[in-house]
Amino acid sequence: EPEVTQTPSHQVTQMGQEVILRCVPISNHLYFYWYRQILGQKVEFLVSFYNNEISEKSEIFDDQFSVERPDGSNFTLKIRSTKLEDSAMYFCASNKDNEQFFGPGTRLTVL
C-alpha cells in the first residue's frame, strides 16, 4: 500500500542553523501539507501546497519557513534559522479525495 515517507527520522541541529526536512508524498496525490507536534501538545497545521503553490499557511509559518516541490516526487520544508522552540515532530501529509495520509514524521531537536 502506498505510503508517505519522510527523511530523516531524526535531525539534531544547532540553534541558528538551517534544516531541510524531506517528504515523498503518495504519488497520485494532489495536496501536500506540513504539520508539527511539539512534545505533549496538539498536532498543528503549518502549510498546505497545491498546484505548485502555497494554498494556506498558519501564523506559525513565518518567514523562517519555506516549502518546495523541487521535482515530481519530493516535498521539502526548510527552516532557515532554527530556534529552540522549533524542536518538534514534523509530519508531512498528502491528500486525495479529502483523506490526509501522514508520514512517520521527522523529530527535530534544536540545541
Add this chain to the structure above:
Amino acid sequence: SQQGEEDPQALSIQEGENATMNCSYKTSINNLQWYRQNSGRGLVHLILIRSNEREKHSGRLRVTLDTSKKSSSLLITASRAADTASYFCATALNDYKLSFGAGTTVTVRA
C-alpha cells in the same frame, strides 16, 4: 477556531470492552477524520466522515457525526491491547488543512 476537542482526555479499559470517545468542534465542517497515534510515532488515518453522513463503520470502528450538535464519537468495539494509543479527531473545512484536538489516550489492559 474550528478545532476539535476530545473527551475524555484519558480512558482505561479491559481487553474485550468497548471504548467510546467524543469530539466537539465549533464551526461548520466539510468532513471530520479520526487518527490513531502510538507513542512517539506517526498518525494513522482511521476513518473519514463527511458532513452529510451520520454514521460510518470500518471493522471494529464506528464513527457518528451530529452536525447539529457539532460533535462526533468514535467507538472501538472488542478492544485489544494493540488498540492502546492516542486517538485524535481532526476537522476539515476544506482541502487545505486539518485542525486537530488534543486527543484521547486509550489504555487497554490485558
